[in-house]
Amino acid sequence: MNEDHTSGDDRQHLSRRSILRGGAVAGTAAAVSAFGGGAAASAAPGHNNGGDLRADLVLYNGRIHTMDARNRIANVIAIQDGKIIYVGDDEGAGRRGFPGNPRTINLRGRTVIPGLIDCHNHVVLMGNRPGYHTPLENAYSIADVQKIYRDRAKQAPAGKFITTIGGFHFNQFKEVRLPTLAELDAALPNHAAYISVGFTGPSVTNTLGKKFFEAASLPVTVGADGSIAGGTETGKATLALRRALTDDDRRRSTLDAMAYAVSLGVTTHLDQGAFQKTDAPSDGAAHEDNYTMNLPFLKVYDEGKGIIRLRINFLHQDTDTNVTTLTQRIQNAFQFFGNDMVRTGSIGEFIAASYFGGPVFLEAARKTAKAGWRVEVHSLTGSDFQTQIQAFETVNAEIGIADLRWVIAHVPRISEEYLNRLKAIGGGVNLTSYQYLAGTGTNAGPPFRTIVDNGIPAGMSSDGMQIAPMNPWIHAYYAATGLNARGNQINTGQQITRQELLNLYTRANQWFLGGEDENLLGSLEVGRLGDVVVLSDDYFTVPNEQLKQLHSVLTVVGGTVVHDTGDVR
Template sequence: MNGRISRRNVLKTGAAAGVVAAVGGAGAGRAAAFGPSGGGSPGGPDDGPLALVNGRIHTMDADNTVARAVSIRDGRFVTVGNDVGNPGPGTRTINLRGRTVVPGIIDNHNHIVLMGNRPGFHTPLENAASISDVQEIYAARGSGIPDGGWITTIGGFHINHLVPPGETPRFPTLAELDEAVPDNPAYISQSFSGPSTTNSRGKAFFEGRGTPVGDDGSIAGGFGTSPTGQATFALRQTLLDFEARKRGAVDALNYGLGLGVTTHLDQGAFQTTGTASDGAAHEDNFAMHLPFLSVHEDGELLARLRINFLHMESDPATPELVERLRNAFQFFGDDFVRTGGIGEFIAQGTGPSSPFLAAARRVAEAGWRAEVHSLSTTDFVNEIEAFEAVNKEFPITDLRWVVAHVPFITEEYVSRHQALGGGLSLTGWRYLAGSPSSNGPPFRMIVDSGINAGMSSDGMQIAPMNPWIHMYYATTGLNARGVLINDGQQISREEVLRLYTRDNGWFLREEDSLGTIEPGKLADLVVLNEDYFTVPDERLRRIRSVLTVAGGRIVHETGEAGR
């Protein structure tokens, strides 16, 4: 295997073990030995055939087969069964010693491209459960980057989980961040628009640009040109060039690989205004993918990226959407990078006075996939009724249109959407800050309905990317404060894992090649640090990959998987 890759992805051990989930290293060294020339994926001949034996390999196939061994060649599974027979010369064989293996996790709705374009050495805090966890994660990050390099966390976490239940949620203070990273400026910003916090070095930088910072490091949040908006904007202007974005893209994907996420369906960003009124969800929707494409061209893209095009126009003529449908290709690319449809917005608003119906009609006429999101008690009604109207003119029943999040969807609208051939993307984002009245989605009702459903994170602003947190919420109904908020709608671990793997193949239109461990399918799998199926609930959120394979290549390895 390629030593450079394994070193770059190896989990940092030490004080922060179990908390730091493989934040990538500072340097994105070249791994030129593989790439698009290797059969269109990193599973090229350089890695050679691979065999994993003596595992508990949950294939998630139609019979829920649990196998003991798999062999992999040229990026695909060759045999799946009790042994690998004679896998041939040059095969690297790994003895899993009973470890649990699942298919590579597919996240059918997130914002990984935004995460890759964050200013600074972006450092997820979604796995922190205390202020000292934050300090450990930041200290570990600081030790791997140059002195003076910015350590940043923009979105994906909530102060609700930075402090144990029973204590009042709060940010780390300036003094606490100084203690953790005295030689690096730090910036931690919650959700779309703060509030935020910083350390002494960061405070000096922001105040030098006229942004008010409290003595405790606090920076006020709010939409528009709030102090948080000013701070994020200053960092974007100062720190982001193309090489920094490429480094961020590699880091973001590596972070996902440490959690076992091998495929991301990105859902775009709000178009940047290029001002301090941009929030965490703003980027240049027309250029933000280019660093990822460049990483792929270098042969360094180790996880699969699927790209939806977000359109959010208020003009009823939706000129940009019209041009997109006229000039772009859907489902175009290779096994590692491929375009998708339009989403997670097709226009501004959903109501009768918005361009939603007109936009949906254009997408249907072009024969494209549409994906939209629902957060309120009324938007899914508008959306599904518009889909029904459009379907009478331009049938959408084969186009796999999706409504995402759906916290309040009713059985009636699930079945009406099902009749249109549609699907529902579910997520556990309520985990962070949900309550018994702001809960959902109704996992149990939706899974029982039989509609095409799949699982996603909706990371990186409002929610974490970590799939094990979402699985924890879906199976327990508990939020980050330990409050039961989604009672009666829990599903089993088997069910939610199926939503995150086999059932998500449908959302990519790749169910024949991704989502299960079966001969002939693309070889994506994850060897876990604990047995997902039997570990106590409280340890679910701490599940990590000890070895991730994507396209037949080992793309993350901690050294714990056995030899």
């Protein structure tokens, strides 16, 4: 996105014309198979042929939760040229008046929802992960890990690394520990393994991985049981894997990340960037090159193979009041530039290194406000949101930000007073259930109930996948129950209903996207983009524990089937 850091060949390949080419999803190729499930997506259905106007896709006999302003439930939805042309109960109306025979799919009574919007995550980091990255979000024992890794190994050439970097915690395993070298060897006799918790470990590897790490240019200390200490040793291990990454590896991993996302039903992602890498062991799982990390994704879109909608925020961590990198970004980039599939976003989730406030933060906020850009910053403590909102109020008094929709993210400790102050200047909050993995106590937050009742613009996010899962259904479980991965109640009295939660992941979340997206995404209504998810079970009635196991059996992006397990054929 920043041409100053792009080679001439990349500039030519990723021109504005190529980014904008193709409209919604016309030309999207067949998706790669989902992780370990053998569920390949079907080829894209035909679009207009010889000028004939016809419906591309009709889905019928489903329980379709439109998530419109009235929360209507329909039986039929028809999509033509990427947009919804009919929602209702008459299958014939979905076809009527269109020459030819549109593709039709009998949903057999399944629950259907709009494609989910994740308004704060790091899917681009996931797409740049080294090795054959393998989410362990729904592993609940060492045996589960072994099975998931065996399945993943079927997709990776012998000798390659099977990896999991972030997005899980050993708290979710019944053994409450990482697997050992011997256990990973049993699952992967012909592949190296690397599993790392959170940003900086601890980590573990198997025999083939141990050999690789001990021979690295910065040798890693690996225990006899495969353990790698958190901090510097994990940093060296992750660095060794990153240094082995090729452009082809990144492109493949990008396709894998997209396939995983649509298998969960998440079709739109507002990516929040990364900490700028230094190529040193101090880099953690959340470090990458902010100026090149999007290139594998842009190449995939340029090839017509992008199957998620990506919105790209720009993270900046200037340390002086000149805010040099932020200034250059605003002068040389465009907010909300792109097409329905890939578009730039705003500044965030950091606008300065001192994210909690201070003179550099305040100057960064001023610069961004003067340019008319949106801002997103994150809050993790009981006081940082106070100094952030106070700075926002200062900038609002000086320049005016009421129409810019500035955002505080995560907000595990935010108070009603500061919710009201943020709401008064046109701001909003997005929420994440990251405390599910390792949170403790009885008020871990965020205060879902307080925020929903307050009426401030709010949306749901995952913050996946460093210290939080990407899986929205795990976040749904936590928001609905307040239980952490060990089954302990850590968010007393702040539960919300499943209907409220789904609204935060769909209709409410369009507020955070900006630009043209607000009237195109988030609900299943005529004229909006045809992003539809058919669920594996009824989200509204399954027992709480089964919420975590929900997934998509059919995902449609703009009328194109991008994920299909075959369950509704």
